[in-house]
Amino acid sequence: xxxxxxxxxxxxxxxxxxxxxxxxxxxxxxxxxxxxxxxxxxxxxxxxxxxxxxxxxxxxxxxxxxxxxx
Amino acid sequence: xxxxxxxxxxxxxxxxxxxxxxxxxxxxxxxxxxxxxxxxxxxxxxxxxxxxxxxxxxxxxxxxxxxxxxxxxxxxxxxxxxxxxxxxxxxxxxxxxxxxxxxxxxxxxxxxxxxxxxxxxxxxxxxxxxxxxxxxxxxxxxxxxxxxxxxxxxxxxxxxxxxxxxxxxxxxxxxxxxxxxxxxxxxxxxxxxxxxxxxxxxxxxxxxxxxxxxxxxxxxxxxxxxxxxxxxxxxxxxxxxxxxxxxxxxxxxxxxxxxxxxxxxxxxxxxxxxxxxxxxxxxxxxxxxxxxxxxxxxxxxxxxxxxxxxxxxxxxxxxxxxxxxxxxxxxxxxxxxxxxxxxxxxxxxxxxxxxxxxxxxxxxxxxxxxxxxxxxxxxxxxxxxxxxxxxxxxxxxxxxxxxxxxxxxxxxxxxxxxxxxxxxxxxxxxxxxxxxxxxxxxxxxxxxxxxxxxxxxxxxxxxxxxxxxxxxxxxxxxxxxxxxxxxxxxxxxxxxxxxxxxxxxxxxxxxxxxxxxxxxxxxxxxxxxxxxxxxxxxxxxxxxxxxxxxxxxxxxxxxxxxxxxxxxxxxxxxx
Amino acid sequence: xxxxxxxxxxxxxxxxxxxxxxxxxxxxxxxxxxxxxxxxxxxxxxxxxxxxxxxxxxxxxxxxxxxxxxxxxxxxxxxxxxxxxxxxxxxxxxxxxxxxxxxxxxxxxxxxxxxxxxxxxxxxxxxxxxxxxxxxxxxxxxxxxxxxxxxxxxxxxxxxxxxxxxxxxxxxxxxxxxxxxxxxxxxxxxxxxxxxxxxxxxxxxxxxxxxxxxx
Numbered sequence: 001x002x003x004x005x006x007x008x009x010x011x012x013x014x015x016x017x018x019x020x021x022x023x024x025x026x027x028x029x030x031x032x033x034x035x036x037x038x039x040x041x042x043x044x045x046x047x048x049x050x051x052x053x054x055x056x057x058x059x060x061x062x063x064x065x066x067x068x069x070x
Numbered sequence: 071x072x073x074x075x076x077x078x079x080x081x082x083x084x085x086x087x088x089x090x091x092x093x094x095x096x097x098x099x100x101x102x103x104x105x106x107x108x109x110x111x112x113x114x115x116x117x118x119x120x121x122x123x124x125x126x127x128x129x130x131x132x133x134x135x136x137x138x139x140x141x142x143x144x145x146x147x148x149x150x151x152x153x154x155x156x157x158x159x160x161x162x163x164x165x166x167x168x169x170x171x172x173x174x175x176x177x178x179x180x181x182x183x184x185x186x187x188x189x190x191x192x193x194x195x196x197x198x199x200x201x202x203x204x205x206x207x208x209x210x211x212x213x214x215x216x217x218x219x220x221x222x223x224x225x226x227x228x229x230x231x232x233x234x235x236x237x238x239x240x241x242x243x244x245x246x247x248x249x250x251x252x253x254x255x256x257x258x259x260x261x262x263x264x265x266x267x268x269x270x271x272x273x274x275x276x277x278x279x280x281x282x283x284x285x286x287x288x289x290x291x292x293x294x295x296x297x298x299x300x301x302x303x304x305x306x307x308x309x310x311x312x313x314x315x316x317x318x319x320x321x322x323x324x325x326x327x328x329x330x331x332x333x334x335x336x337x338x339x340x341x342x343x344x345x346x347x348x349x350x351x352x353x354x355x356x357x358x359x360x361x362x363x364x365x366x367x368x369x370x371x372x373x374x375x376x377x378x379x380x381x382x383x384x385x386x387x388x389x390x391x392x393x394x395x396x397x398x399x400x401x402x403x404x405x406x407x408x409x410x411x412x413x414x415x416x417x418x419x420x421x422x423x424x425x426x427x428x429x430x431x432x433x434x435x436x437x438x439x440x441x442x443x444x445x446x447x448x449x450x451x452x453x454x455x456x457x458x459x460x461x462x463x464x465x466x467x468x469x470x471x472x473x474x475x476x477x478x479x480x481x482x483x484x485x486x487x488x489x490x491x492x493x494x495x496x497x498x499x500x501x502x503x504x505x506x507x508x509x510x511x512x513x514x515x516x517x518x519x520x521x522x523x524x525x526x527x528x529x530x531x532x533x534x535x536x537x538x539x540x541x542x543x544x545x546x547x548x549x550x551x552x553x554x555x556x557x558x559x560x561x562x563x564x565x566x567x568x569x570x571x572x573x574x575x576x577x578x579x580x581x582x583x584x585x586x587x588x589x590x591x592x593x594x595x596x597x598x599x600x601x602x603x604x605x606x607x608x609x610x611x612x613x614x615x616x617x618x619x620x621x622x623x624x625x626x627x628x629x630x631x632x633x634x635x636x637x638x639x640x641x642x643x644x645x
Numbered sequence: 646x647x648x649x650x651x652x653x654x655x656x657x658x659x660x661x662x663x664x665x666x667x668x669x670x671x672x673x674x675x676x677x678x679x680x681x682x683x684x685x686x687x688x689x690x691x692x693x694x695x696x697x698x699x700x701x702x703x704x705x706x707x708x709x710x711x712x713x714x715x716x717x718x719x720x721x722x723x724x725x726x727x728x729x730x731x732x733x734x735x736x737x738x739x740x741x742x743x744x745x746x747x748x749x750x751x752x753x754x755x756x757x758x759x760x761x762x763x764x765x766x767x768x769x770x771x772x773x774x775x776x777x778x779x780x781x782x783x784x785x786x787x788x789x790x791x792x793x794x795x796x797x798x799x800x801x802x803x804x805x806x807x808x809x810x811x812x813x814x815x816x817x818x819x820x821x822x823x824x825x826x827x828x829x830x831x832x833x834x835x836x837x838x839x840x841x842x843x844x845x846x847x848x849x850x851x852x853x854x855x856x857x858x859x860x
Contacts, residue, residue, distance in 0.1 A: 002325075017151075017152045017155075017239060017240065018152050018155045018223075019151075020151050020155065020156040020157070020160075020289070020291070020292040021291050021292050022151075022240075022261055022292075022575050022578065035575070036575055038098075038527065039291065039579075041289050041290075041291040041292075041325070041327055042323075042325055042326040042327055042328055042329070043160075043161070043289040043327050043328055043335065044328040044335060045155055045160055045221075048220070048221055048335075048336075049155070049221060049223070057328070059322075059323035059325075059326035059328075059329045060323055060325075060326075061286065061323070061325035061326070063098065063527075063531075064531075065286045065324050065325045066285075066286065066426070066531070066534040066535055066538050067286060067287075067319065067324050067424040067425060067426045067427070067538065068355060068358070068424060068425030068426030068429065068538055068539060068540040068544060069355075069358050069359075069424060069425055069426075069539075069540045
């Protein structure tokens with residue numbers, strides 16, 4: 001399901017800012033939370049920018065994928 | 071153009087086209103109640119003023135902000151995402167550098183060769199400008215540490231912080247504002263705070279990138295042609311909508327853009343030198359189409375390991391034998407394959423591939439605002455555009471030079487920044503009228519107020535189902551394009567006014583969806599109008615190049631009654 | 646008590662200690678529902694986790710746990726306390742840097758930038774507690790190593806050592822629970838239980854000591 005796990009978050013909010021499609025938000029506890037997974041474009045920027053390497057991403061999209069053929 | 075077609079005509083035309091409806095809207099709820107988490111009354115309105123407003127935090131925006139500042143203008147820099155971490159810039163790893171000292175072609179020869187590959191579709195002035203300025207921009211980037219990290223936020227922040235240029239991130243700009251025939255500013259909202267922002271500016275530079283239909287496999291889901299559509303709405307001319315980026319994606323997990331490009335996103339950027347190509351990509355769409363849509367594989371000789379299919383998009387003489395849709399067709403993906411793998415599959419794309427990963431996007435630098443001169447200026451006084459938001463046709467309707475897209479964004483950003491600063495130095499600011507502010511504010515937030523409506527995700531997916539299939543925009547035919555157009559017009563007329571938003575994230579989706587629908591209409595109508603095949607535009611019903619009628623770009627603009635109008639502009643002429 | 650019996654009891658206590666402070670955390674880790682990363686990263690994580698549990702163990706390997714450790718000579722217990730203490734404090738000194746080490750071997754934010762990003766977030770509770778706990782731990786190590794050179798009586802030192810330990814374990818536990826990558830309900834319960842008992846034993850000791858002194 002695209003970005004699928006955040007563990008060990010320190011609440012810096014870098015991933016929230018970094019995500020081009022606004023998938024991640026800080027929750028009421030100040031921790032990053034995957035709020036809009038269906039908008040994830042699986043680009044890994046959040047993971048690469050995370051200072052504590054807290055983000056895990058899998059290659060599957062959480063909604064059906066429309067392609068040109070196949 | 072007689073594109074008006076009613077529903078009944080469409081149904082009789084479409085025949086087996088009903089599959090489209092089945093493709094649309096898989097699994098996402100459409101019409102429903104809007105459980106808004108905030109009310110419009112909570113929104114706080116903020117006003118800002120500056121000489122030059124730069125919109126977009128990618129490569130073009132970076133240089134536009136810096137050069138406008140250095141030329142003495144008071145700059146405000148606003149971005150939908152984070153500086154250096156939104157749009158296509160973060161994934162562009164190759165930057166073209168023309169170094170006269172060791173270049174194997176003179177600039178004249180370079181321009182000539184690009185024009186040959188582009189079959190005349192390029193604007194030679196911008197092709198030349200790229201070569202002339204690229205080294206200076208690359209040198210500046212090197213100084214800021216650009217080449218030292220695969221992530222660009224730090225190196226981009228350096229010159230911005232040094233100059234103390236105010237930067238506002240995560241602001242979705244929705245409107246450009248024109249007063250007395252000149253640009254007066256822009257408006258948009260924050261996706262974090264309950265705030266609407268009005269920017270009063272003498273000059274605006276759109277560095278908003280290109281866009282697509284939030285396709286799968288290419289990291290452009292935050293790019294929805296926002297700048298182009300905003301500018302179109304206030305009367306700017308737009309071009310290049312008939313060209314097609316033909317990048318494939320992996321058959322397995324097609325949406326995984328990171329995985330689809332091997333380790334490319336992990337690489338540090340590097341420079342590329344002259345290597346002029348004619349990378350189509352859409353020829354693969356053609357082969358998949360005539361081959362019955364069988365499993366496509368990338369091999370050393372191209373799709374299906376070189377199994378040849380007759381017909382389809384043509385390359386100019388001397389530029390064949392290249393890998394379609396391969397590494398080279400991603401100028402931004404700049405790094406050429408290692409020696410001995412030239413002509414191999416794109417990184418990470420061995421095995422089955424599917425098309426449409428960049429659906430809705432033209433060729434870099436070919437679509438966007440029509441420039442009226444070599445200063446990136448649009449037909450609206452004070453409105454400039456740079457990079458993929460400018461239809462400079464720097465490379466034409468085809469990918470010609472690896473790494474030129476990122477370099478072109480830097481070069482044009484700098485040119486536009488200086489020009490906008492100069493313009494603002496001799497212009498009075500146009501005041502924003504109260505009535506316009508009120509109208510725009512209520513338009514922006516209308517989807518929040520709606521008690522029920524369509525979810526933007528559902529409308530987007532429906533649009534994808536209409537536009538992404540191979541037989542619509544890649545392998546073009548009049549009948550199918552008219553059918554698709556009927557659907558798109560339906561979305562614009564009967565769905566767009568009823569989009570709902572429950573929070574600021576969804577509000578952004580609503581505005582993106584609106585821009586995509588208008589783009590889809592532009593793409594279909596421009597593709598219908600160009601009755602020939604050239605570069606990345608391929609018509610089954612007009613498979614040949616038509617020099618007599620079509621040595622021209624197509625400009626799109628809004629008529630007095632809001633209708634979409636089209637005109638031709640001869641190659642190598644100004645609008 | 647016979648010699649053999651005593652040996653059995655000692656063996657049992659050893660096995661019990663290793664079981665609770667090494668095997669149970671290791672088992673909890675292996676059962677956790679979190680993504681497995683590279684060998685290097687998981688090794689670092691596991692080492693850090695076990696080091697933390699050894700820090701809790703310090704409470705149990707001390708005078709405050711005298712009743713349980715009756716079969717052992719206290720001098721020997723303290724020898725172990727010191728040895729393990731120095732080794733694992735030595736490891737945990739590098740804990741703030743462990744998280745950025747893997748960045749040397751992969752693309753993304755550089756280790757230096759990652760570290761300065763972490764430092765710029767010390768106002769966040771989880772990190773602030775971690776920083777204070779880490780500093781306290783270093784202070785514990787230093788005041789132990791140079792105990793003889795400190796201008797205080799052994800009795801005073803013991804009180805200081807106890808208070809620092811208490812502050813350390815309390816804040817470190819909160820830090821681990823709030824920001825730990827591998828925290829699960831099971832882990833949190835285990836930490837709360839072991840730290841809670843350790844801290845309770847320490848406080849009980851002080852109350853006992855102070856009342857016995859008064860009388």
